Amino acid sequence: MKSPPFEYVRARSVDEACELLSSHGEGAKLIAGGQSLVPMMAFRLLRPSWLIDVNEIAALKFVDAQPDMVRIGAGTRQCVLAKDATLARLLPLVRQALAWVGHVQTRNRGTIGGSLVHADPSAELPLAAQVLGAQMKLRSKSGQRTLAADQFFSGPMMTGIRLNECLDEIHWPVWQDARVGSAFQEVSRRHGDFAIVGAAAQVAVDESGRCTRVAFGIGGAGPAPLAFPKLAARLVGTSLDADAVQSAVHDAAAELEPGTDTHATAAYRRHLARVLAARVLRSAYESARGGA
Numbered sequence: 001m002k003s004p005p006f007e008y009v010r011a012r013s014v015d016e017a018c019e020l021l022s023s024h025g026e027g028a029k030l031i032a033g034g035q036s037l038v039p040m041m042a043f044r045l046l047r048p049s050w051l052i053d054v055n056e057i058a059a060l061k062f063v064d065a066q067p068d069m070v071r072i073g074a075g076t077r078q079c080v081l082a083k084d085a086t087l088a089r090l091l092p093l094v095r096q097a098l099a100w101v102g103h104v105q106t107r108n109r110g111t112i113g114g115s116l117v118h119a120d121p122s123a124e125l126p127l128a129a130q131v132l133g134a135q136m137k138l139r140s141k142s143g144q145r146t147l148a149a150d151q152f153f154s155g156p157m158m159t160g161i162r163l164n165e166c167l168d169e170i171h172w173p174v175w176q177d178a179r180v181g182s183a184f185q186e187v188s189r190r191h192g193d194f195a196i197v198g199a200a201a202q203v204a205v206d207e208s209g210r211c212t213r214v215a216f217g218i219g220g221a222g223p224a225p226l227a228f229p230k231l232a233a234r235l236v237g238t239s240l241d242a243d244a245v246q247s248a249v250h251d252a253a254a255e256l257e258p259g260t261d262t263h264a265t266a267a268y269r270r271h272l273a274r275v276l277a278a279r280v281l282r283s284a285y286e287s288a289r290g291g292a
């Protein structure tokens with residue numbers, strides 16, 4: 001099916017995009033890579049009257065790496081991020097997540113901001129943002145504000161972004177610990193499909209192999225990707241032995257609200273969540289120890 005008719009305008013700056021969002025009102029939508037928006041329009045799930053193209057806005061495309069934080073412009077293409085060596089060093093989890101996002105062709109057009117705002121519950125980048133505690137910087141005609149990932153993702157394809165706001169940049173905290181490891185795994189029917197369930201973890205250890213920091217999360221098993229900071233804190237001071245991991249992933253799975261659909265039952269999703277969360281925790285731990 002083809003999308004319903006719409007008007008099109010190209011914004012040259014974030015200010016102009018915000019001005020256009022404000023003047024065209026509810027029916028206006030920003031378009032970045034179009035990899036989610038265009039299919040949604042073709043399926044008639046969305047019928048924007050105006051598309052405001054942000055692809056030509058150079059100020060939305062950048063990676064600024066500081067020792068404690070990486071700022072990424074929302075319009076940066078996924079393929080650029082996947083090849084960025086500094087990002088791979090400072091935010092290995094983002095690199096690992098990107099490898100699972102769609103296909104080379106979709107990553108060539110798809111942007112990091114488009115993926116975060118689209119907020120598919122199974123999407124990899126929102127899960128990485130939850131686990132690492134990323135902050136979304138939002139701009140509108142009337143000013144700017146910042147939302148932490150756990151406030152940003154509010155439900156299936158729902159976020160805290162307002163209709164008149166543009167996601168400007170994403171701030172990713174960098175773990176500066178000496179020994180850090182991370183891992184991302186998912187199960188999907190075919191490579192490149194959306195995950196049935198995905199899991200991500202990042203772990204820091206001391207010289208003796210005890211965890212000094214732990215973060216993990218699960219996507220595809222509820223309305224939005226979830227991180228489990230309280231359960232992760234329980235693992236600090238352990239060597240991620242099997243009992244500690246099993247107890248944490250069991251409790252994490254109990255917090256999930258998986259649904260049943262044509263791809264998987266709720267019970268299978270919960271099972272996958274437990275198995276994958278345990279695997280990424282162990283794998284992140286081994287990687288952190290390997291870096292010692």
Ligand SMILES: Cc1cc2nc3c(=O)[nH]c(=O)nc-3n(C[C@H](O)[C@H](O)[C@H](O)COP(=O)(O)OP(=O)(O)OC[C@H]3O[C@@H](n4cnc5c(N)ncnc54)[C@H](O)[C@@H]3O)c2cc1C
Binds near residue numbers: 034101116124193195
């Ligand atoms: C075959 C196929 C397979 C795919 N597989 C996966 C997958 O496995 N995992 C996955 O995560 N994704 C997958 N996708 C989705 C897609 O590739 C992108 O990851 C992403 O969801 C969309 O990014 P985009 O830049 O194309 O955004 P668009 O489609 O242009 O926009 C998506 C939404 O974000 C909004 N938006 C975009 N930029 C901004 C901004 N700066 N500020 C405010 N709002 C903004 C738009 O208004 C729209 O609501 C797949 C897509 C296809 C076609």
